[in-house]
Structure formats: structure tokens, C-alpha cells
Amino acid sequence: MHTPEEPKNNPMVLVGVFALIVASVLGLGLVNQWDNARKIPGRALAGPYTPPSTTTTTEAPRPRAVHRLGDHPLLTSPVKLTAAGCALPEFGLSDAELSAYYTAGVACLDEAWKPALTQTNLPFEPPVLDASPDLKEGPCGAAPAESEAVAYYCSRNRTIYMPTSRLRDNGGGERPGMHLATLAHEYGHHVQALSGLLRAADSKISAAGEDTPAGLEMSRRIELQANCFAGMFLTATSASIGGDLAREAADDFQYAVEEPPEKNAHGSPQNQGTWASYGFDSGTTTSCNTYTASADAVA
Numbered sequence: 029m030h031t032p033e034e035p036k037n038n039p040m041v042l043v044g045v046f047a048l049i050v051a052s053v054l055g056l057g058l059v060n061q062w063d064n065a066r067k068i069p070g071r072a073l074a075g076p077y078t079p080p081s082t083t084t085t086t087e088a089p090r091p092r093a094v095h096r097l098g099d100h101p102l103l104t105s106p107v108k109l110t111a112a113g114c115a116l117p118e119f120g121l122s123d124a125e126l127s128a129y130y131t132a133g134v135a136c137l138d139e140a141w142k143p144a145l146t147q148t149n150l151p152f153e154p155p156v157l158d159a160s161p162d163l164k165e166g167p168c169g170a171a172p173a174e175s176e177a178v179a180y181y182c183s184r185n186r187t188i189y190m191p192t193s194r195l196r197d198n199g200g201g202e203r204p205g206m207h208l209a210t211l212a213h214e215y216g217h218h219v220q221a222l223s224g225l226l227r228a229a230d231s232k233i234s235a236a237g238e239d240t241p242a243g244l245e246m247s248r249r250i251e252l253q254a255n256c257f258a259g260m261f262l263t264a265t266s267a268s269i270g271g272d273l274a275r276e277a278a279d280d281f282q283y284a285v286e287e288p289p290e291k292n293a294h295g296s297p298q299n300q301g302t303w304a305s306y307g308f309d310s311g312t313t314t315s316c317n318t319y320t321a322s323a324d325a326v327a
Contacts, residue, residue: 091151093224095231097319101148102223106312109264112139116269119204126192127159129204130211134188137215140264144313145222155218156187163191174198179210181217183226188214205276208269209304212261212277216254226250229319239290247293248326249318252303255281256316259307278308296327 094100114136117128138154145152163171168182171189178199179190190211200206220226229250236242259278266274282301287294294300302325306315318326 089149091146091149093151093222093227095224095228097225097228097232098317100223100225100228100319102145102150102225102313103317103319104314105148106314107144107148108311108313109140109260110143111267112136112265114139114265114268119207121196121202123159123161123192126190126196126207129207130157130159130190133208133211134215136265136268137212137261140261141215141219145219148223150223152222153186155181155215156185158187158189159192160189161191161193163189163194179214181214181221183217183221186218186221188218190214203276203280205273206280208262208273209258209277209280212258213254213281215261216257217250219257220250220254225253244291244293245323245326248295248299249321251294252299252326253316253318255300255304256307256318257313259304259309260311260313260316261307263308263311274308278304292327299325299327 094102114132116132116136117125119129120126134155134157142152163180165171166182166187166189167184168180172180174194178194179188181188188211195207195210199210217226220229229246232246233243236246238244238247258281262269262274262278279301281304282297284294284297284300286297295303303316303318309315
């Protein structure tokens, strides 16, 4: 029978045994370190999730004219004028004195009307004032004859024409209230132009014909509303210009010259005074809605 041969001492075997012994010692050391390490109780928690902001800012709509009449926003919600502090100079009859009086009056009208238009999101810009002694041809054509008008407003260049010679000789004379009433009336047309009322009304007049009954009636609605707007201004500023002057100016409209029926573009003296009183007594724009009034009320 055969018997295996006894192995000799192999160097590689000895190296392997030594390495195993070293690894065992190191392992015991690591176990001791893990056992002695400080353990922190608890667990990881996720913080609250905050989604990215998606908020968008919406800009306010840009002020713009509204070309409507009876349902115009200026006439469907009551708006009052600011009690402006008017610094009117001493009244005088020279061209320079009248021009200074009108200039101060326009500044006061600007102060009173700007907030009213702004809060209704309607545009505002001051009018141009032409206080030359005489009227000349302009963007709106030939100036009206003195028998037709002592002052007028041109929407094409946003200008109030207050000729000092006409107003002194055939308009207000020596009574400052009459001059102020005329200026406030013409400024009322400026408000109509800025707000879009004037364009809407003019389109109706053009469609009907300026001298037709329907065209003349729409013209009267425009003019009587300007009286009402003037009354609003006079009552809003009565504290600064004086109650007597404000009332004198408001009462002046009832003394207008009566036009023949076939040329009645401004309304009867009675209706002119009535609509000025509506604005003066109420002080609100809703009282000036001539476009929903009966035909008799604007005759």
C-alpha cells in the first residue's frame, strides 16, 4: 500500500498565516471602536416643501376714453369734484387782466377735474387756453361769428378760446361771474372730449345731420351737459372763490339768449339754467346725464 508524503515548511504558507493573524487583531480593534462610538438617536426628516413662486403682477389698465353716452362710466357712478383751492387774481377788464383771470381759472378747473377723471380711469390732460383779443381761424375751421358765440372749445387741438374783446364787450362785461361761467362751460366740453363723450355725440350728429331735428337735439344734450359740469365745478370751489361769486356764475346760464327753433343747438334759457342748477345742487356727475333725459328736458 502506498502512504502520502509529509509536507515541508513552505515560505508562502507562513506569510499567509501571519497575514491572517494581523487581520484578526485589527478586526478586534475596530469592533472595540464601534462599540465605544457615541450613538445619536433620531432620524433624518425632510423640511417642508416650498414650491417656487408663481405670483404674477397685473398692471392697472391704461386710462382711455370711453365712446359711449347714457351708459358712460362717468355718468353711471356718482363722482364729485375735488374742492380745489382757486387763487383767482383781482378781476379787471384789460386784455392782460382778463387773460390772467382765465389762466388762473383753468388751473383751478384742472385741479378740480383731474382726480374725478383719474378715479374713473379716464385720461386727463390740461387744455390749452387761447385768450387772444380776437378769434382767428383754427384747426376746427373758421371762428364762429360773434352773434353765435363769445367763446368756444376746439377738440382737435384741445383748446379753449376765450377772446378777451368779445367777452368784455358782448360776454360777461364787468361781472366776473359771467366770465367764470363761460370758462367753466367751455372746460366742460374739454371734459367731454377727454372722456369720449364728445366723440360719441358727434358721431350721432354726423349720422343725423347737424341741422336736422335729431342733430340739433344731440347738440343741445352736449351743451346742457357742459352747463351741468360747470355747475359742479362752481359748487365744488365755492369755499375758495366765495359763495356769492359761485352762485352768480351758476345763475348766469338762465339768462342765455334764446335761439330760434330751427337753430336751437344750446337749449332754452330755462333748461340751460336748470341743468346748471342740477350740477350745482348735487355736485355729482350722475346728475349731468343729459343723454337719458326726455326730449322736453333738453328742448
